[in-house]
Amino acid sequence: MAVSDAVVTASGVRKSFDEEGVLEDVDLTVRDGELLVLMGPNGVGKSVLLSCLAGSDRPTEGSVSVFDEPATARADTTSFLLQDALCHEKLTGRENVAFYDRLHPEFTDAWRDYADRLGIAEDLERPVENYSGGMVRKLELSIAASIDVPIYLFDEPTAALDLPTVQTVHDLFREKRAAGKTLVVASHRPMDADIADRVAFLADGEIAAAGTPDELLASLPPILETGTAHTGALADAIRGDPYAVAGNVRGFLPADGDDPDPAVDDAAAATGIDPDDLAVAEPTYTDLFNYYTNTGPDERPTHNR
Amino acid sequence: MSTETQTGRGSDADLERNRQDREPTRDRDRDPRRWLAQASAFTRRSLQEVHNSWLLLGWVIAFPAIMYLFFVAQGTDGPATADAIISIGIGVMGALFVCLYLFGDQLAGDLEDRRYAAYRSMPLSPAADLAGRMAAGLVLATAAFAATILAGVATGAEYSLRGPESIPIVVVAGLLTCVFWMVVAIPIVLAADNESVAEWVSSLVAVAAFILTGFNGALPAQSPIEGELLNYLPNALPTRLLVYHLVPTENWTELGAAPPAMPTGLEFVALLAGYAIVALVAGTVLLNRYAYDRGWWP
Structure with a gap:
């Protein structure tokens, strides 16, 4: 591999919709077995970047490789949780799970454990249209985490979740990492930085900073x-x-x-x-988050990506 | 700044398994069992969606039968074979409605709710996706057509197979017709880029085809289209094939089904097959290119 333990590499990624740029020049490396938290405020392009990493979207310019191949060619190596995009609201929770069980060759029975730990096991017979936003997120997370692949890309997995459930989700992520999996978690909640091996801040269409939480806190x-x-x-x-x-x-x-x-x-x-x-x-993670979202690019130092 | 990190690592067995996971799996993509599992996933989900909504189930299955019963309730003076011809025309419309409206609505829902963004990140076969959706569409279209024929039987309409060859011809003609019209829904959905607009346009196409061709070609006298063309249009041709093979009469002119002459030869079935093949290729290309963003052909 180009970088010793890089599993995902984004180089010069630009993504625009109708001539409006969302990502301008993103360089990011995700390393084997790490838990990278991608932080940034709403609307900054985190979901778009994750879609590019997942091979779901093609960059307008630049490239994304997964295991040294174009991301679009390695759909078998990633599980991608995109907010509110997995579940069909007319189906019950269990029917949604059964759909992905048949659909994805690497789907496992781990969803039973996840649904139980996230507190939705009793609600699986109800139509998803009757779920709250948090319940939908838990179901989506149960599905996406049950796919046994080397890389997990989770878009805002803790949004709309209460604090005890966030801790359960963090435990789940730690278990994945301990099993040798690579995780990229997009979030706008500073507390998600607590589980990160590295944090990358997306601001103004590019990675404003990336490093371990301690390094970034020390740089404030x-x-x-x-x-x-x-x-x-x-x-x-x-x-x-x-x-x-x-x-x-x-x-x-x-x-x-x-x-x-x-x-x-x-x-x-x-x-x-x-x-x-x-x-x-x-300094706290909240300060870190505010520093990279409230200050302009000229006021911030440059960090490794 | 150093970016070295402490990362959680699993056992050697875990890491070895991950390494194996990273090997290209294109050969596994062509595994027929995987393909069938993915197709059946889409089939079951489409049927479950309809099953979970009594309103939708009634709308797509019972609508043509109810329409036929309304027609009969107005009083028809013709023979029982005339009612059979009308029921087949309306039954085909019901099948086309399922193919256009329901197939299109479910596809549009997946696109609008961004589920294709998730599908694109999975090792899915677009052909399995299309085949699975079509299988569900075929089941529901058959149910809609059968419900209309049952309504015809209940009201005294007379049906009979013209011969043993009629069974495969009716089955094949029905299948090919559904395949063609489900594919017609795909460009409508892609062009509309909106679930509600796609619903309206696809419904309009089904109703317009029904009216402009005189009950889908069952009653040419009620169509502004004259001549042999009705025997070649992809909605009228299968209807007239079904009428010929399911209605026991030779008095087509008296019953309003001719002219043009009924399409009796196998060449008309071959023409229908040609339509379906072209449509299937077009549908595969459209889904592969625009929904999965994987080029023009799988």
Whole structure:
């Protein structure tokens, strides 16, 4: 393989619809056995990129290879969960499962375990049109995860799920990874970064950054936090827009050095906020998510992809 | 920045299995058991969808029989064979309605709900997809036609096989006709790019063909189309073949079924087969190219 353990490689991928570009220049490598979380806000093109990786869509420009072959030629190596696209609403949950059981040669009985753990085993005789959004997601996840392939591509698998179920889904993903499978999980929920070996941020049509969670957290500029309601004033002293975290307001200081104190003092002077109401906070996945979605490309460092 | 990561690894057996999974499986793609399993998946799902909706089931199966009963209830003075001719014309319309409306609606639903985005990421055979959908369409079209004929029998219409050869001719003509008209639904669905529009257009095609050809060619006097053309149109030809082989009469002119003369020769069955083959090739190409994005031919 071109890269020692790369199983999926996207090179210079551009994808446009009706001349409107969604992906501009995406370079991304997915390595054997890793769990890569692809993060980005809604509408940024995560689903489109996953569709290209799955061989479901062809890039307008660039290439996607899976095991060194074009992705469109290796449909036997991936299981692709696309939001709200797998299940037929007029059929029951069990009928949908039976359909994919016949359809996909690598479908396994693991769906029984997944349906049970995700709490939909008792609902399988009901038509999917009577399911909630979260139940549909659980059924789709049970189906997609039951296909025994080397690579899983999950599009927003935790959207619409309650927190206990998200933990169950995370456990399921960890089990897949422990079994040597490769997973790419697209998400706009910062908490999904918790299970990642690597995180890749999709912003402005390209991969803005990729790395381990620790690397990316360490690369963040100092984070300024205030408990006051001076969000408007805070905007004058930070990069990008302020955002709320647990009742406080945060933003990224312009300083990149080891000592953020001078920048905090500058921010206090610029905003008029009492310095005692300002603090430098420990970075979290929420900060990471906001950094790559709220700041412009010129304000961010470049990372490996 | 280093991008080396700690990744979870399974046992050597797991990894070896993954390596085997990565070998190209194109030979397995041609496994007939896999092909049949995929075709049956589409067949069963299509039938389950109709079975799960009594409204849809009644609409596609009972609609032509009810239409025939309304026609008879208005009072017809003709002989029992005339009612049989009318029932066959309406029964074929019911079969065409299933082929166009139902087949098209289910295909449009899969496209509109983005299920083909998922199918394209799977090792599916487009030909199995098409064959499976068609098998379900054939079952339902046969049921719609049979329901209309049963309604005819119940109201005294007279049917009889012209000879032993009539059985295969009727079966083959029905099958070929359904194949042709299901494929007609595919470009309608692809061009409409909208499930509701596709439903309306496909229904309109079935009704327009029925009216413009005089009960699908069963009653040429009620069609603006004159001459031999009715014996060559893909909706009128099979209807007239079925009428000839299922209605025990020779007084075609008196019953309004002629002119033109009835299509009695095997060459007309061959022509119908030609239509179906061309349609099947076109349908395979369309599905392969536009739904699966895999080129012009599997």
